[in-house]
Amino acid sequence: MVNIKQIAKQAGVSVTTVSRVLNHHPYVSEDKRLRVQQVIEQNSYTPNSQAISLIRGKTRTVGLILPFSHHPYYHAIIAGVMEEAYQYGYHVLLCQTSYNPDQEREYLHMLSTRQVDGVISCSRVLPWAEFQSYSESGPIVVCEYTEESNLSAVYTDHYDAFCSGIQYLLDRGYTRIGYCVGRKTSASSQARFRAYQNTLHAAGLEVYSEWIFPDCIHMSDGEQIAKQIAEMDKPPSALIVTGDEAAAGVMLGARQYGLRIPDQLAIIGYDNQPISAGLQLTTIDQNLQEIGRQAFSLFYERSLDPTLTSAKRLIPYTLIERSSV
Amino acid sequence: MVNIKQIAKQAGVSVTTVSRVLNHHPYVSEDKRLRVQQVIEQNSYTPNSQAISLIRGKTRTVGLILPFSHHPYYHAIIAGVMEEAYQYGYHVLLCQTSYNPDQEREYLHMLSTRQVDGVISCSRVLPWAEFQSYSESGPIVVCEYTEESNLSAVYTDHYDAFCSGIQYLLDRGYTRIGYCVGRKTSASSQARFRAYQNTLHAAGLEVYSEWIFPDCIHMSDGEQIAKQIAEMDKPPSALIVTGDEAAAGVMLGARQYGLRIPDQLAIIGYDNQPISAGLQLTTIDQNLQEIGRQAFSLFYERSLDPTLTSAKRLIPYTLIERSSV
DNA sequence: GTGAAAGCGCTAACAC
DNA sequence: GTGTTAGCGCTTTCAC
Numbered sequence: 001m002v003n004i005k006q007i008a009k010q011a012g013v014s015v016t017t018v019s020r021v022l023n024h025h026p027y028v029s030e031d032k033r034l035r036v037q038q039v040i041e042q043n044s045y046t047p048n049s050q051a052i053s054l055i056r057g058k059t060r061t062v063g064l065i066l067p068f069s070h071h072p073y074y075h076a077i078i079a080g081v082m083e084e085a086y087q088y089g090y091h092v093l094l095c096q097t098s099y100n101p102d103q104e105r106e107y108l109h110m111l112s113t114r115q116v117d118g119v120i121s122c123s124r125v126l127p128w129a130e131f132q133s134y135s136e137s138g139p140i141v142v143c144e145y146t147e148e149s150n151l152s153a154v155y156t157d158h159y160d161a162f163c164s165g166i167q168y169l170l171d172r173g174y175t176r177i178g179y180c181v182g183r184k185t186s187a188s189s190q191a192r193f194r195a196y197q198n199t200l201h202a203a204g205l206e207v208y209s210e211w212i213f214p215d216c217i218h219m220s221d222g223e224q225i226a227k228q229i230a231e232m233d234k235p236p237s238a239l240i241v242t243g244d245e246a247a248a249g250v251m252l253g254a255r256q257y258g259l260r261i262p263d264q265l266a267i268i269g270y271d272n273q274p275i276s277a278g279l280q281l282t283t284i285d286q287n288l289q290e291i292g293r294q295a296f297s298l299f300y301e302r303s304l305d306p307t308l309t310s311a312k313r314l315i316p317y318t319l320i321e322r323s324s325v
Numbered sequence: 326m327v328n329i330k331q332i333a334k335q336a337g338v339s340v341t342t343v344s345r346v347l348n349h350h351p352y353v354s355e356d357k358r359l360r361v362q363q364v365i366e367q368n369s370y371t372p373n374s375q376a377i378s379l380i381r382g383k384t385r386t387v388g389l390i391l392p393f394s395h396h397p398y399y400h401a402i403i404a405g406v407m408e409e410a411y412q413y414g415y416h417v418l419l420c421q422t423s424y425n426p427d428q429e430r431e432y433l434h435m436l437s438t439r440q441v442d443g444v445i446s447c448s449r450v451l452p453w454a455e456f457q458s459y460s461e462s463g464p465i466v467v468c469e470y471t472e473e474s475n476l477s478a479v480y481t482d483h484y485d486a487f488c489s490g491i492q493y494l495l496d497r498g499y500t501r502i503g504y505c506v507g508r509k510t511s512a513s514s515q516a517r518f519r520a521y522q523n524t525l526h527a528a529g530l531e532v533y534s535e536w537i538f539p540d541c542i543h544m545s546d547g548e549q550i551a552k553q554i555a556e557m558d559k560p561p562s563a564l565i566v567t568g569d570e571a572a573a574g575v576m577l578g579a580r581q582y583g584l585r586i587p588d589q590l591a592i593i594g595y596d597n598q599p600i601s602a603g604l605q606l607t608t609i610d611q612n613l614q615e616i617g618r619q620a621f622s623l624f625y626e627r628s629l630d631p632t633l634t635s636a637k638r639l640i641p642y643t644l645i646e647r648s649s650v
Numbered sequence: 651g652t653g654a655a656a657g658c659g660c661t662a663a664c665a666c
Numbered sequence: 667g668t669g670t671t672a673g674c675g676c677t678t679t680c681a682c
Contacts, residue, residue: 001659003660004660005659015660016661016668016670020667022661023661026667027668028668046438047660048658048659049439050379050659051659051674053674054373054658054675056674072400075397076395079393082419091419093416094407094416109371112371137326219599219602220602248603274545275570278548278574278577328674328676329676330676338652340677341654342651342652344676344678345651347676351651353652372676376658376674377675379659379660379674380658380675382658
């Protein structure tokens with residue numbers, strides 16, 4: 001592997017001059033510049049970016065932390081982050097945690113080791129305090145709501161979005177409303193539960209815990225839930241499913257187990273994924289790709305100017321009306 | 326940012342000793358080892374991995390080059406690569422090309438700049454010669470068939486897989502067989518065309534070019550094709566669609582435009598994605614996740630032992646029978 | 651057992 | 667305009 005010293009020698013100049021040519025500095029005579037460029041060409045020399053990162057203290061890389069990579073939810077965010085990162089010439093390092101706190105810590109740790117300039121987290125399992133402590137080493141952006149200072153956040157108002165979904169169903173005369181979420185313990189699931197309680201109480205309706213289905217993430221989960229509903233004595237007549245893939249599973253399961261949609265079961269999905277368009281699924285678009293884009297730009301701004309304080313960005317959602325309600 | 330020198334000073338030892346402790350070398354007295362570890366703890370010091378990479382000449386990172394990141398095909402490969410990389414403590418750098426040759430070249434270039442130890446490519450647009458030239462800087466694995474020396478390859482026998490799909494349809498009495506592919510110019514599409522021609526000719530059937538649909542990648546493409554088929558005077562009675570999402574689009578479109586499946590249109594998908602299970606779609610599983618896993622391990626082996634010659638790995642496919650045929 | 655010192659490949663004062 | 671030189675943070679001979 002040829003290095004700058006050899007180039008300098010071969011061109012009969014100092015390494016400084018080579019460095020100047022490389023970095024398009026002024027004050028290099030035209031003939032030397034040409035000579036150096038020629039030698040660089042001949043050797044197809046390219047500077048070692050490790051060395052440059054070491055000096056500059058920057059890697060132009062951001063770590064993207066997510067629990068797993070086989071779900072369209074995360075793909076949408078990845079796509080958004082990548083799109084923006086590409087524009088600014090940044091790289092994205094994928095960091096899969098499988099919800100393992102040690103793994104998550106290790107990735108956060110890359111901030112301290114300067115392997116990445118910053119971190120975007122889509123799946124926090126560690127306590128906020130620990131995130132805070134790492135934030136000294138570089139900008140951290142989380143894709144969920146937080147009050148924590150020092151942490152930038154890009155998030156959907158899950159409470160509000162859920163309320164509007166339920167209200168949409170209430171407005172259309174549905175009173176037996178249930179919902180499906182992923183991990184019950186997540187902050188967004190808790191916000192949704194509050195939204196559910198409050199909106200139903202306000203409408204004078206009772207809350208049935210049997211109509212709340214947790215651990216509904218993949219298509220197969222949705223299918224199982226459709227089966228359960230088909231067998232219930234007192235089934236819900238409408239369902240909000242947080243994730244279009246799972247919602248698609250419910251639709252397909254409903255078909256299998258003889259439930260007509262939307263007559264016997266109305267469904268609202270989440271995320272406006274391609275599959276929802278295909279199935280004519282009414283869905284709440286929380287604009288995941290935009291969340292990814294904004295997350296990157298929040299990281300980017302603080303990376304350029306470390307004096308910047310953390311920012312919080314609320315991303316608006318939209319209810320896309322189709323024919324599953 | 327505290328460094329090794331400060332730790333050494335604070336512990337009253339040399340940097341060498343600190344380094345030895347860090348790297349679990351023998352020949353460090355127990356008391357010094359403890360003293361150093363304590364100081365490291367106190368300062369929550371972590372070595373700068375840029376510096377280590379610079380010295381070792383290794384980054385423990387592999388670049389994963391793909392055209393775009395919003396398609397389940399690539400997600401399956403990503404998941405496979407990540408799974409294996411995680412096991413060996415490697416990182417994955419996502420490199421999106423959008424089929425742009427300059428972009429692709431730039432990523433290959435990271436090999437020369439030592440930003441990554443190797444590269445896995447899922448989407449070659451540059452000529453083989455250019456890939457070859459970069460292979461001097463580190464192991465390159467491509468996820469397609471190639472004879473090129475120096476390039477490792479993990480691939481499906483697309484010709485064979487397609488033949489078996491067509492034969493499956495022939496065996497069930499279908500004679501009006503068509504197919505959908507993504508980019509017509511890709512090597513796999515060409516192999517499929519040969520498979521199509523040869524298998525049909527062998528069966529004494531004619532090839533209708535109107536039954537070949539290119540640019541069928543997303544769900545919406547599939548829907549459009551279903552529409553076209555519904556409007557054809559002489560429509561195919563069976564279709565192989567290379568990609569389950571697109572195949573799902575065809576199914577949904579068929580439903581919309583009044584084609585019964587499989588009576589009026591039989592469909593075989595590709596990749597055995599979750600959606601195919603949901604829709605009871607018969608599909609050819611080319612085991613994408615395994616392709617990703619093997620691609621990483623091929624990279625890994627050569628990265629450890631650069632004297633190793635390039636390897637080629639054929640990944641077997643499986644036809645998964647469900648009810649769309 | 652331990653430390654001094656060279657050096658990985660590069661940039662950026664600082665001199666000339 | 668150009669070159670010398672001192673690091674960036676670490677590992678690794680090579681003495682002692």
